[in-house]
Amino acid sequence: MAGYASDWRNAYSGTPAAVVRPGGTEEVAAVVALCAEAGVAMVPQGGNTGLCGAAVPDHTGGQVVLSLTRMRRIRDVDLANQTITVEAGAVLKSVQAAAAAAGRLFPLSLGAEGSCTIGGNLATNAGGTGVLRYGTMRDLTLGLEVVLPDGRIWNGLRGLRKDNTGYDLKQLFIGAEGTLGVITAAVLKLFPAVRNRATAWIALPGPQAGIDLIGILREQAGDRLTGFEIMSRQSLGFVLRHASGARDPFGERHPWYALVELNDTLPAAGLDGVLESALGDAIGTGVVSDAVIASSPAQAAALWALREGISEAQNHEGPSLKHDVSVPVSRIPTFLARTDRALRELVPGIRIVTYGHVGDGNLHYNLSKPERSGDAEFQARAADLARVIYDATSACDGSISAEHGLGQSKRGIVADYKGRHELDLMRGLKQLFDPRGLMNPGKLLPD
Template identity: 55%
Template structure:
């Protein structure tokens, strides 16, 4: 391995090949639940350096683990415990290579932080609509590798739908330049979509060309309280009919999720949670005027109140109030962390089936583990629910999770399958869910995925042991 380390130093420089015991920021997952050990961390500064590093590792038959902001929740971008894998950090590759206002595209390197990309688009008078809680530290390469979702998928789609082209280094160290930014290209297999969502198992994404949208003239936020998920679905239907494409966000949160925010961050002043089982956060983006937008949103909510779809509602009166309402939603995960270890599930169900899924899963888990707390929230508009379980009060949360996590997840994933859902909606599979994937995805689909992996990465050097379990 000494020869490989020397080669890597020759490629990127000694200051960008990190070794030793002080690599926790790279080797530990964001939730601090798993830690691996890398042979070294290499930090290339250009696509050419990435290609040379990959070629050197392929020649040495050494595995590579690509990493962006290391904000993932499924331990998919940290090394295993063998001490033999090279962790490749893309954090130095942050450049905005170009912005085409006529084509409405922006081309950025994989290590560009999502928030920096949003700001670059805004400065040019455009919107890049991918938005999620980790946007201040996650990178666009990681967003694409996991096909990230977020709060505006309802209108703009996942990361895949926002991507028009990629630059990728293959497992052999070759470079595929597909950055043209074409909206129509019918010349064979869609390689872009193959690499998006592949979690670093097929190659290293080094740059991307992404869609931009005109900035809306007005954005308004509303908060509504409801008695049930059935009412949330009714409100969603009303909003889609009356607002159309102007509806850009529709987030649902249960009482327990908001109670934790109120408990740990009381300064946020969570509205309406004590009297209602569910609350919804709506966002409307309008290209006409704020007056027009407010009229649409108030008309929607007035009708919903008259029809008893919602119990109460408010429309944010300022940008600050809108920000504060969104901050409540984004603080749920942090409040859970403050409360103690918990069991997280990032699932998707057909929107119409979510109420029935929640009833069935809640009942099965209560029967198995009385006293557990359900912290449910997510992007109801696209069927993505974060179905999380908190330990009973009072109890040792860490001990509870260690003892019951597998049992809880088995019940949840069984219910997901019964309701024609997916066990991973936007966080990926990584290490944590790869064995579950083999239980909940069709054998034909898994064989096709293995065939693709074997064809593109025959030496299995790209993020091995992630996403796929080797066949028996």
């Protein structure tokens, strides 16, 4: 049971009473009903790729892990309705492939797409690199099938874009991290296939330049602006040091970089010209220091590999304290200036690895220890460092979790940053759906 007892980073672990692997919704319902009758807590688990420990049991040995990885069927592709119906254990990459085989696009894309599952994506309201154009899983989902904590099945698999008959129940389960029920299937939106892309790696003098560049691109490219990622030099430096075959696109160092992608459904959309024009304007006004536009799909993939390799590369530098926050896009420069300064005063020499989907305000703000310092000493400061980051996030009207969720890691601190009435409403929903507290206890909600 080792693979089900800890997360992929071995950051969280537990001792399950058993691991159950149902093959269909009726089997999930039967397991949940039996556990409810016996008063046994359940931990729903998908690909187990999360970063906050939401899918890991505790150490009591009394919780059943409910793995959905056998439930991988693509139940339906409805081209007229532009939807795909899939089971919760379907791997994200296989859903993307099924959409592509039908000449369509399912736009959710993230680093773990080869192993994360749709159920986990829904449970954490995953975002990824395409949120700027397509939104999060909340925006991509039309209907759900859910096994409730008492074993009843709620069939909400309706592919409707308009349904004004009361509360939108599906939204309660999306982002709930398995605390209100077990998502077993979903109806997801499809989009026209992308037939033209333009990708650029851009050097920036600072974070404010990145915000200014987003404005320029939105004016000139409109909805064709699909991705806008930003990363610090420290982030790129780790990738160049540790990722095989990684090369710096420029001959000189720059303090910040952006990775931009435009796409269109038209094969001859002229996106390279649109991107060249926008970047030319940005260089002329000093917003952009340098830029390179990929001339082939292979070059575009190499540029994306630099961005996607940051998290793994940082792991080679010792303990990595990962933080996933969001602030209004206009407040990003202020947040970074304040937080960087405060952290460097607290831990001189700390290495700050900042990157993320800055087009929607989501920053992955990760910390590595100063060079030649001890792992244990750095990890002992984790709570103090997190407090600095979260205080700065709150001061900028942001959120301490943008897309990773709360899980175990942030449930103890969320009460300091979320209003009392808001938490009371959340606890009320938990009590309504799961009065005995058997569904993924110890996650998301503070004690």
